[in-house]
Amino acid sequence: DIQMTQSPSSLSASVGDRVTITCRASQSISSYLNWYQQKPGKAPKLLIYAASSLQSGVPSRFSGSGSGTDFTLTISSLQPEDFATYYCQQSYSTRSFGQGTKLEIK
Amino acid sequence: QVQLVQSGAEVKKPGASVKVSCKVSGYTLTELSMHWVRQAPGKGLEWMGGFDPEDGETIYAQKFQGRVTMTEDTSTDTAYMELSSLRSEDTAVYYCARESQYDSSGYLTRRFDPWGQGTLVTVSS
Numbered sequence: 738d739i740q741m742t743q744s745p746s747s748l749s750a751s752v753g754d755r756v757t758i759t760c761r762a763s764q765s766i767s768s769y770l771n772w773y774q775q776k777p778g779k780a781p782k783l784l785i786y787a788a789s790s791l792q793s794g795v796p797s798r799f800s801g802s803g804s805g806t807d808f809t810l811t812i813s814s815l816q817p818e819d820f821a822t823y824y825c826q827q828s829y830s831t832r833s834f835g836q837g838t839k840l841e842i843k
Numbered sequence: 844q845v846q847l848v849q850s851g852a853e854v855k856k857p858g859a860s861v862k863v864s865c866k867v868s869g870y871t872l873t874e875l876s877m878h879w880v881r882q883a884p885g886k887g888l889e890w891m892g893g894f895d896p897e898d899g900e901t902i903y904a905q906k907f908q909g910r911v912t913m914t915e916d917t918s919t920d921t922a923y924m925e926l927s928s929l930r931s932e933d934t935a936v937y938y939c940a941r942e943s944q945y946d947s948s949g950y951l952t953r954r955f956d957p958w959g960q961g962t963l964v965t966v967s968s
Contacts, residue, residue, distance in 0.1 A: 738905065771954045773888075780938055780961055781880075781888065786954035790946065824888055828942075828953035831902055832878065832890040 739763050739827055743835035749843040754815045758838045760808045760825035769829035772801055772810045775837075776821045784823075785810060815840075845869045847939050847959035854965045860927040863962045865939030867920040876942040877922040878955060879913060881935040889935075891924070893942060929966045936961040 740763040750756050760770065768788040773781040783792045785801035788808055798813040812819055820842050825835040850864040867875060878893025892903035892913055901913050912925045922939055940955035 769953060773955070775888075780958035781955070782958075783954055783956040786943075786956075787946065787950065787952040790952070792954075792956065826888075826890075826955070831904060832893070834880075834888040834890060837887040 766829035
C-alpha cells in the first residue's frame with residue numbers, strides 16, 4: 738500500500754499569510770494526487786485534483802503542484818474561512834489519505 | 844448534479860453489524876463509482892473501499908477485508924456499506940463519496956466529489 742505523509746501536522750498562520758502544505762508519497766504516484774479541505778462537523782470538500790487542477794468553484798488563491806512523490810498545496814493569501822484541516826489523497830492505486838494538516842489562526 | 848444522502852446515526856453493540864446507505868440523486872448509480880471513507884472521532888480520513896470501473900470490481904482496503912461488504916441497489920440508486928464484527932474502534936463517521944474518473948479533457952484523474960453528509964456509527968456496550 739502507498740503511504741502518504743503530510744507536513745506539518747499543524748500550522749498557525751494569520752489572515753493574509755501565504756501558506757504551503759507538503760505531501761509525500763512512499764512511491765511514485767504520477768499526478769494522481771488530490772487535496773481536500775474539511776471543517777469541523779462537515780464532509781471533506783475537494784479543492785485540487787490531479788495535483789494541480791483547481792476544482793470548479795474553488796477560489797484561485799488555492800493552488801497545487803508536484804508530481805511523482807512530492808506535492809504541495811499553497812494558499813496565497815489566507816482568508817478567515819480557510820482555517821480548517823487539509824488532507825492529501827492518492828488515487829494511483831488503492832486509495833489512501835495523508836494524516837491531515839490542521840491550519841489554525843495565529 | 845450528483846447528490847448523496849446518507850442514512851441516520853446508528854448505535855450498535857460490539858460484535859454486531861451495521862449497514863449504512865447512500866442514496867444517489869441527479870444520476871443513476873450505474874453511472875457512478877462509489878467509495879466509502881470513515882473518520883474516527885478527532886482522527887483523519889481512512890479509505891475503506893469502492894468500485895473500480897477499470898476492473899469492474901469492488902476493491903477493499905486490506906484492513907477491512909473480510910469484514911466489509913459494499914453493495915448497490917440499482918433499482919433505488921442506493922449504495923450500501925455493511926461492516927460486521929463491530930468493535931469500539933469502529934466508532935466513526937462513515938462517508939460515501941463519488942469517485943469522478945475523468946476530467947473535462949478526458950484525462951483519468953480519480954477524485955472524490957461529492958461526498959455524503961456522513962453517518963455516525965457508535966459501537967458501545
